[in-house]
Amino acid sequence: MGFPRGWIVWLAGLAWLAASSPALASYAVYTGRIGQSDITFVIESRNAVQRAVYFYDRYRTPIRLKPAFLHRTRDFGMDELDAAGLPVARLRFDNANFFRSTPRLTGNWIDYRSGKTLPLELELVAYLDYDGAWPAGHHPLLQAASSEGFYFQIPMDEDDAAVHAIEVMDKSSGKRWQTLELSQPGCNRGMETVQVVLERGVTQLRMAQTPHCPGMVFEWNPAEERFEDRLH
Structure with missing residues (x-):
């Protein structure tokens, strides 16, 4: 027995959305500091995987972080990657809750080569997911x-x-x-x-x-x- 035409259109729409859009993705946008340097930080949560990018506001060159399963481990850290894709530092968070319920995050930044450690502080400025945007706009x-x-x-x-x-x-x-x-x-x-x-x-x-x-x-x-x- 075939599907009614309305169901076919609805299923086709779901297939297009699944193929074209990140499933159940959310984005948290923060401003803050690593040490005394101002940064802008964005993290994407999708299917339990976190991906992030940030830049120092002085230079505005995006820096990639290696994707991680932060909610499935007690080590709430992500590796900072250089231009060749190699880990050079680690951003570690005291809490891996990147949602509106946690508007402030703390942690530290650790340089792999020198061992230098700097405090990390982030304040949530925007949150976007499938329910809409906060604040609106x-x-x-x-x-x-x-x-x-x-x-x-x-x-x-x-x-x-x-x-x-x-x-x-x-x-x-x-x-x-x-x-x-x-x-x-x-x-x-x-x-x-x-x-x-x-x-x-x-x-x-x-x-x-x-x-x-x-x-x-x-x-x-x-x-x-x-x-x-x-x-x-």
């Missing part, structure tokens, strides 16, 4: 990839499957340089939505193409000092 989700002069954000108000724009941010000032409006909504891949690729010496921003997600490519035009859509 749009919030920028920091991307893990960056270029020499820019870092990137995607505006979010909840854990949507659709991404409608990419914000190009100037590292030197922290101000928005350009907003790239997508001709078709792209799929939300969390902090890995935007990829940065050097193609024939030219910087490109890419969003991966899949059967359910349109691909996007923006290329840097040095004459205009702008990224331009290469597919439309």
Whole structure:
């Protein structure tokens, strides 16, 4: 016996959402300090796995952390990775609760090479999940990839499957340089939505193409000092 047409449409919608959107993902955005240095820290929780990226506000170059199962171990720590993907330091948290119920986090940062330890303090400034955004409104989700002069954000108000724009941010000032409006909504891949690729010496921003997600490519035009859509 076949499904009624309404059920077929509903099941197809669920299949598209599962393929295109991070399942049951939440994002917590913090500001705080490592030692005396101001930082911005973003952590994604999805299917019991935590992924995070942060930058020092002075430099605004995103630093990746190695994914971890923080809720399944008593060692609430994540390794900081260098450009080659090797662990160079560890961020350890006194509590692994990255939700609105815990607006302040403490811990420490430990340099693997020197053993130097600095206090870590974070204050929650935004929280986004499938129920909506706190506080209400749009919030920028920091991307893990960056270029020499820019870092990137995607505006979010909840854990949507659709991404409608990419914000190009100037590292030197922290101000928005350009907003790239997508001709078709792209799929939300969390902090890995935007990829940065050097193609024939030219910087490109890419969003991966899949059967359910349109691909996007923006290329840097040095004459205009702008990224331009290469597919439309």
